[in-house]
Amino acid sequence: MDMLVCIKQVPDTEEIKKMDPATNTLIRKGVPSIVSPYDKNALEAAVQLKEAQGGSVTVLSMGPEQAKDALKECISVGADRAVLITDSAFAGSDTLATSSILAAAIKKLGNFDLILCGKQAIDGDTGHVGPEIAEHLGLAQVTYAAKIEIKGDIIVVNKEHDDGYEVIEAKLPVVCTVVKSINEPRYATIKSKMMANKAKIEVLSAADLPDIDTAKTGLNGSPTRVLKTFAPPKRGSGLRIKEETAGESALKLVQKLVEAKLV
Amino acid sequence: MDLKDYKNVWVFIETARGEVRNVGLELLNQGRVLAGANNEKLVAVIIGKDLDAAAKTVTAYGADEVILVEGEEYKDYNTDGYTNAMVKLSEKYKPAAILFGGTIQGRDLAPRISCRLKTGCTADCTDLAVNAETGDIEWTRPAFGGSIMATIVCSQTRPQVGTVRPGVFKKAQPDDSKTASIIREEIRTPAEEIRTKLVDFIKSAEEAGVKLEEAEIVVSGGRGLGKPENFAIIKELADVLGGAVGASRAAVDAGWISPLRQVGQTGKTVGPKIYFACGISGAVQHLAGMSSSKIIVAINKDPEAPIFDVADFGVVGDLFEVIPVLIEEFKKIKAS
Numbered sequence: 001m002d003m004l005v006c007i008k009q010v011p012d013t014e015e016i017k018k019m020d021p022a023t024n025t026l027i028r029k030g031v032p033s034i035v036s037p038y039d040k041n042a043l044e045a046a047v048q049l050k051e052a053q054g055g056s057v058t059v060l061s062m063g064p065e066q067a068k069d070a071l072k073e074c075i076s077v078g079a080d081r082a083v084l085i086t087d088s089a090f091a092g093s094d095t096l097a098t099s100s101i102l103a104a105a106i107k108k109l110g111n112f113d114l115i116l117c118g119k120q121a122i123d124g125d126t127g128h129v130g131p132e133i134a135e136h137l138g139l140a141q142v143t144y145a146a147k148i149e150i151k152g153d154i155i156v157v158n159k160e161h162d163d164g165y166e167v168i169e170a171k172l173p174v175v176c177t178v179v180k181s182i183n184e185p186r187y188a189t190i191k192s193k194m195m196a197n198k199a200k201i202e203v204l205s206a207a208d209l210p211d212i213d214t215a216k217t218g219l220n221g222s223p224t225r226v227l228k229t230f231a232p233p234k235r236g237s238g239l240r241i242k243e244e245t246a247g248e249s250a251l252k253l254v255q256k257l258v259e260a261k262l263v
Numbered sequence: 264m265d266l267k268d269y270k271n272v273w274v275f276i277e278t279a280r281g282e283v284r285n286v287g288l289e290l291l292n293q294g295r296v297l298a299g300a301n302n303e304k305l306v307a308v309i310i311g312k313d314l315d316a317a318a319k320t321v322t323a324y325g326a327d328e329v330i331l332v333e334g335e336e337y338k339d340y341n342t343d344g345y346t347n348a349m350v351k352l353s354e355k356y357k358p359a360a361i362l363f364g365g366t367i368q369g370r371d372l373a374p375r376i377s378c379r380l381k382t383g384c385t386a387d388c389t390d391l392a393v394n395a396e397t398g399d400i401e402w403t404r405p406a407f408g409g410s411i412m413a414t415i416v417c418s419q420t421r422p423q424v425g426t427v428r429p430g431v432f433k434k435a436q437p438d439d440s441k442t443a444s445i446i447r448e449e450i451r452t453p454a455e456e457i458r459t460k461l462v463d464f465i466k467s468a469e470e471a472g473v474k475l476e477e478a479e480i481v482v483s484g485g486r487g488l489g490k491p492e493n494f495a496i497i498k499e500l501a502d503v504l505g506g507a508v509g510a511s512r513a514a515v516d517a518g519w520i521s522p523l524r525q526v527g528q529t530g531k532t533v534g535p536k537i538y539f540a541c542g543i544s545g546a547v548q549h550l551a552g553m554s555s556s557k558i559i560v561a562i563n564k565d566p567e568a569p570i571f572d573v574a575d576f577g578v579v580g581d582l583f584e585v586i587p588v589l590i591e592e593f594k595k596i597k598a599s
Contacts, residue, residue, distance in 0.1 A: 013408035013528070014547055026411050037529075096378060122528065123407055126386035128374035131342075135378040140458035141342055143371045146522070158465065160523065161367060162279075162474050167463035174458075180529050181515075181522035223383030223420045229413045232405060235554065238575035242566075246584030253560065253578050253585075254592040262537055262558060263504070263596060 001055035001150065001172075003046040004112040005079070006102055006133065007039040009063050009070035010123040024229050035070045038118025040077075040185040042178045045148055046116050047078030047186075053150065056080045058109060062090060062101060068201045076188035076196035083109060087206040092219030095124070099132030101217060104209045106137065114155065115175045119144055127177070134175035142168050143177045269421035271328075272298040273358040275349070276309040276321055277368050283309075283320045285477045286364030286429040291324045293391055293432040294362055297400060300393035303359060304328055307443075310348050312338040318445055323437035330356075330446045336454065339461045340368050344452040346375045351450050353380060358422045360400050362391070365426040365532070366476060377424040383417035385425035387532070389555055399423070408528050409551035429476045430534025431555050467521055473507040475524065480506030481535045481553070483526055484514055487542020487563060487582055491519035496586050497541060503593045509533065509553075511543045527552035541582045545570025562586065 011031045018027045035043075046057045059074040061067050062085040071082035085105050093101065106115065115137075120127035127143070134141035146165060147158035153172050158165040160179055188196070206214050215221050239256065243249040257263045272294045276287035291307060298305040307326035309317050311333065318329045332348045349372070353361065361376070363369035365387045377384035385402035392401045394416070402425045403414045417423040475481065482504065484497040494508070501508045509526040510519070526533055528551040538556035543549060545561070545568055553559070554573060561574035562582045571577040578585055 011407070013410065016407055016410045016547075019411060024411075026407055094383060095374065096381070096383060099378065120386075124386075125406060125408070125528065126374075126384075127370050128378075128384055128386060131371060131374040132378040135375050141371070141375065142459060144367055156462075159367075161464075162476065163523070164464055164466040166461055167465060168459050169462050170459045179522070223381075224385060224415050224417045227401060227414045227416050229411050232409060232412050232554070235559070235573040235575075237572050237577060240571065240577050240579065242579040246580035247588045249578045249580045250585040250588035251592065253576055254589060254596075256576055257537075257560075258596070260558075263593065 001049060001053060001113045002058070002110065003049065003055060003114045003116060004058045004060055004106055004109065005039070005043045005046050005074070006115070006117045006129065007043065007059050007061050007070060007074060008036045008121040009033050009061065009067040010036045010121055013122050019231050024231065033066065033070070035073055036118055036121040036123070038120065038178060038180060041180055041182050042116040042118050043074055043077065043079060044183045044185040045178055046114070048183065049114070049148070049150060050078070058083065058112070060085070060102060060105060060109070062086070062098060071201050072196045072199060073188070075199045076192045077186050081202070082199065083202045083204060085204045089206045089214040090217050092222070093217050094222035094224045095126050095128035095132060096224075097217045097222045099129045100136055101209065101212055102129065103133050103136030104211045105204055106133070107211070108204070108209065113172045115139070115173070117175070117177045119177045119179050130175055130177035137175070139173055139175050140170045141175045142170060145176050145178045146181050148176065148178070148182070264420060266421055269357045269359045271304045271306050271356070271358050273306045273308050273361045273422070274326070275361060275363045275369070275372070276307050276317065277364050277366060278309065278311050278314070278317050281311070281313060281316060283317050284364065284366070285434065286366060286369075286427070287321070288324045288434040289429065289432040290362045290364065290427055291321060291326055292435045295325055295435075297360065297391060297393050301359070301398050306330060306358065308349070308352060310337050310345050320437075322441055322443040323439050325435050325441065326443050328444050328446065330448060332448050332450050334451065336452050336457060341457050341459055341461070342371055342375055343457045343459065345372055346379060347452045347456065348450045349376050350379050352448060353422055360423040363424070363426045365428045369426045373424055373426045380422065380424075382420040382422060382424060385415045385417070388425050388427045389431050391427065400425075405551065408547050409554060410547065428532050428534060428555060467523060473505065475507045475509055475526070475531050476533060478507035478533070479536045480504045480539075481509045481526070481533050481556070482506050482539040482541065483509035483511060483543060483553075484541050485511035485543030486513040486517070488514060488519065494520055496583070496590070500539065500586055500590055500593075503590055503597065506535070511549050512546070540570050540574070541586060543570055544568045545573065
C-alpha cells in the first residue's frame with residue numbers, strides 16, 4: 001500500500017508568549033519550529049500500516065527551505081521519501097491555494113492508496129487542507145479518524161463524533177484526517193536521526209507543477225485575505241476567593257453565582 | 264463572477280436525528296444581523312429526511328426563507344451527498360454567504376463545498392460583522408492556539424463561506440407565530456456517488472448525557488483530580504447543574520477519561536454560560552477551547568495557576584473540599 005502524508009512545519013504554539021504591540025503580530029523569535037502534532041499522528045498511522053502490510057510512505061510539505069528539517073524528522077520516524085514544495089510564488093497562500101498546490105504535487109508524485117493529514121495544523125487551526133485536497137483530487141474523505149483499519153481495498157475508520165464513534169467504510173483511495181487519540185507517535189533513535197540527516201529531500205517548485213496557475217496562489221491569488229490581526233481580548237482575572245476554609249470559599253462562590261443570577 | 268449577482272445570507276442547519284442543533288439557531292440570530300446590514304434575506308438550508316419539524320423550528324427562530332432538500336440518501340450525514348446538494352443549491356440561488364457551525368460535521372463539509380465552488384473559507388470564527396463600506400463579511404477567529412485574533416475577508420469570490428464556533432452567539436427567542444416561505448428542492452445524489460458508508464455507531468458509555476458542545480454548563484476536571492475514579496465528583500457536580508463533563512489534555516493523556524471529553528485546542532471548543540475548571544492549571548492549549556465561555560470559575564489549590572488569570576471567580580482551595588460543598592449547596596438551591 002502506497003501512502004502519502006501531508007505535514008506542516010509550525011511554530012510550537014505552546015511556546016508563543018508575546019505579541020508585538022507595534023505590529024499586532026506574534027513575536028516568533030526564539031519559538032521552536034516543530035512538525036504539527038496531528039501530522040505526526042498521521043505519519044505514525046501510515047508507518048504502522050506499512051509495517052503491518054508493506055508498502056511505502058511519502059511525506060509532502062510546502063514551506064520555506066527550513067521545512068526540510070521537519071521532513072528529515074519524518075524520515076527519522078519511518079517515512080521512506082520526502083518532498084518539499086517551495087517557491088516564493090506560493091508564499092502566503094490560503095488553504096484553497098495551498099491545497100491546490102499540494103494536490104498537484106500528489107498527482108505528480110504517483111498513485112497513492114491512502115493520503116493522510118492531521119485533523120488540523122496547530123498554527124492556523126483550520127482543518128481545511130485535508131478535505132480540500134480530497135476535493136481537488138476527486139477522492140472521498142473521512143475526517144477525524146480515531147482508528148483506521150484496511151481490509152483489502154476498503155478502509156474502515158472510527159470517526160470521532162459527539163457521543164461516540166461513527167464507523168465509516170470507503171473504498172480506497174481515500175483522503176483521511178486523523179485525531180490525536182489514534183496513536184502515540186514513536187520517537188527517533190540516534191541512529192535513525194543520523195540516517196535521516198543524510199537523506200535527500202526532493203524539492204519541487206512552481207516550474208515543476210505546470211497545472212498550477214500562480215495567479216491563483218500566494219498572498220495575492222488567495223480568495224481569503226487577513227484584514228487585520230490583534231491581541232485577543234483580555235478576560236482579566238475577576239474575583240479571587242480564599243476564605244479561612246475551603247468550605248467557606250465554596251459557600252462564598254455559591255453566594256456570588258446566585259447574586260449574579262447564574263444559577 | 265459578478266459579485267452583485269450574489270445575495271442573501273444562508274445558514275446551514277445541522278440536524279441530529281431530525282432535531283436542529285443549537286449552533287444553527289445561534290447562527291440564524293447572528294445571520295439576521297449580517298443580512299440586515301446588506302438588506303438581504305436570511306435563509307435556512309436543511310438537508311436530511313423528514314424535515315418538517317426542523318423547518319418549523321428554524322421559522323420560529325427567524326429564517327425568512329427555508330430551503331429543504333430531502334431524500335433517503337441524506338438520512339445520515341455523508342460528505343459526498345451533502346456537498347452535492349449544497350453546491351447545486353448555491354449555483355442555483357447564488358447566496359452571498361453560507362454559515363456553518365464549527366462542529367465535526369460543519370468542519371468536514373464547509374471546506375469541501377467552498378473548494379468545489381472555488382471560493383474562500385474561514386474556520387472556527389468567534390465573531391462575524393459586515394464591513395460598512397464593502398458589504399463583505401468580516402470573519403474574526405483565533406489562531407496560533409488563541410495567541411492572536413485575525414479578521415479575514417473573502418472579497419473577490421462568492422459565496423463567502425465559514426464555520427462558526429458553537430456557543431459564541433445567542434439564540435433568539437423562538438416565536439411560533441412567525442412565517443417563512445418554504446422551498447422544497449428535488450436534488451438527487453446517486454448511490455454510487457456517495458463513497459463513504461456509515462456502517463455502525465459505537466456509543467461511548469461515558470458519553471451519555473448533555474452534549475459537550477451544546478451544554479450551557481460545563482464542568483471540567485484536570486490533573487488535579489489525581490486519578491480516574493475522582494472524575495465521579497466532576498460528574499456529580501455536572502449532573503446537579505444539568506451540565507456536561509469536560510476534561511483537560513492532561514487528564515485525557517493520563518487515560519482517566521475519553522478523548523471525546525477533551526476541551527482545548529486538541530479537543531473540543533466550548534462556549535457555555537458557566538465553565539468550571541477544576542484542578543486545571545490553564546495551559547494555553549486548554550484556554551483555546553474554553554475562553555469564549557461567558558463565566559469561568561476556577562477551583563485550584565495552586566494560587567499561581569494561570570487559569571486564575573482568566574477566571575471570573577477563582578477559588579483557591581482543594582477541589583476535594585470545595586466541590587462536595589458546591590454539590591450540596593446546588594442541590595439545596597434546586598430543591599427550593
